[in-house]
Amino acid sequence: MTKDKIPVDQLITTIIGGIEEVKGKEITLLDLTEIENTVCDYFIICEGTSNTQVNAIVNSIQKQVSKTLKDKPWHIEGTENSEWILMDYVNVVVHVFQKQIREYYDIESLWGDAKTTQIETSY
Helix, strand or coil: CCCCCHHHHHHHHHHHHHHHCCCCCCEEEEECCCCCCCCEEEEEEEEEEHHHHHHHHHHHHHHHHHHHHCCCEEECCCCCCCCCHHHHHHCCEEEEEEEEHHHCHHHEEEEECCEEEEEECCC
């Protein structure tokens, strides 16, 4: 549950919907619930093709979550250069990358013990 007692699966679905709304790419869900001492329960990782698309993804997520669940991120960082924007919804942290930055940091490998789910998109 997030701070407003929104079911976490509903938050995840809404965030993914926001990413898909603006055609975010390579959406991955990392389930961290089985790993001890993590900062949150889930990571959602995706990428955009440019600063503009990364910003559009973040704006779309915020709009969808606000409209659907009446919630907003606890914290956002990285908006200065839009290469990697982190959105913290407490139990769910969203990482929106540009492709080359995602490849460089390779978060999926750092959290190799997490249960990983690739989200299939229809575009």
